[in-house]
Amino acid sequence: MSWDPVWEKIFSERSSWGKYPPEELVRFIAQNYYQVQDRRAVKILEIGCGPGGGTSWYIAREGFTFSGIDGSQTAIDRARQRFLNNRLEGEFVCGSINTLPWGDETFDCVVDTACLQHNAEVDAEETIREVYRVMKIGGRHFSLTSKSNCWGDGTGVRVDETSYREVTEGPFSGTGIVRFATKESLLRLYEQFRELNFEYSIRSVGGCRHEIANWIVTCMK
Numbered sequence: 439m440s441w442d443p444v445w446e447k448i449f450s451e452r453s454s455w456g457k458y459p460p461e462e463l464v465r466f467i468a469q470n471y472y473q474v475q476d477r478r479a480v481k482i483l484e485i486g487c488g489p490g491g492g493t494s495w496y497i498a499r500e501g502f503t504f505s506g507i508d509g510s511q512t513a514i515d516r517a518r519q520r521f522l523n524n525r526l527e528g529e530f531v532c533g534s535i536n537t538l539p540w541g542d543e544t545f546d547c548v549v550d551t552a553c554l555q556h557n558a559e560v561d562a563e564e565t566i567r568e569v570y571r572v573m574k575i576g577g578r579h580f581s582l583t584s585k586s587n588c589w590g591d592g593t594g595v596r597v598d599e600t601s602y603r604e605v606t607e608g609p610f611s612g613t614g615i616v617r618f619a620t621k622e623s624l625l626r627l628y629e630q631f632r633e634l635n636f637e638y639s640i641r642s643v644g645g646c647r648h649e650i651a652n653w654i655v656t657c658m659k
Contacts, residue, residue: 459492462639462654463551466580467500471547477501483545483572485535485565486553490517493551494528504528505545507535536564543574550581552652555610555617558601559627562617566627573659579631584610584618585638585651591618599623609650619653631657 471480480502487494487506494517498504506528508514514532521528533539535553548569554562569579584591586600590608594616597603601617610616619627621636628634637654 459496460551460582462582462652463493463549463580464496466549466654466656467497467502470578471502478503480547481505481545482547482549483507483538483540484549484551485538485569486550486556487513487517487530489513490520490528490530493549495520495524495526497549498526498528499524505531505540507531507533507538509534536561536568538568538572540572542571543577544572545577546574547578547580548573549579550583552582552584554581555583555619556613556615557617558615559598559617559623562627567630570630570659575659577659579655579657579659581653581655583653583655584616585640585653586618586620587649588618588651589643589648590616608648621653624653624655628655628657631659633658 471477474480478501482497482502482504484493484497484504484506487508490506494504494506498521506517509532511532514530517530531539554565557565573579588608590605590610593607594602594605597615600619600623601615603615605611605616624636634657638651639654640649640651642649
């Protein structure tokens, strides 16, 4: 299962979502697409777009052609309303990220900001095959995803080598399945891509008592 119903509850109960995108995504978009003269010609898909938060808002505001998909109807309804309120153009679809409703080689870029991390290994593999399919030759993929040893890793009920359900600590507690990826697991996940690059970011919280760690994955088809 690539989407946990817990997210419908989360989106229904949260009245607001992050307005600004993560700096890692901004850096990726700026490095690869700011030099394009006609930004409307660049088609970008966000998987797990949620209620049109920072990533969706940023991509559309910068003038790129944006599409987003999420399993929560509440999130999609709020995303559409947010874009309407901000006079932004974008396409939002309620559906499963492991059966993307677009044709082969539709997008120049597919981005993920903390969506894939809420999928166990087998579901992440299905989704990445779909991501690869809908990307154009030469298209780029970006993923910001939780890293092994991040606060919360090892708590809850183990699902597979890297994934846990009902994580009891850290920023992902109460969010269904969380996959704390290792570099080895990411190499397997992205084996069909080229120019694969891994970086990571770590920040401390709680007076340096805990660390939140994320992988920054970039690659090309």
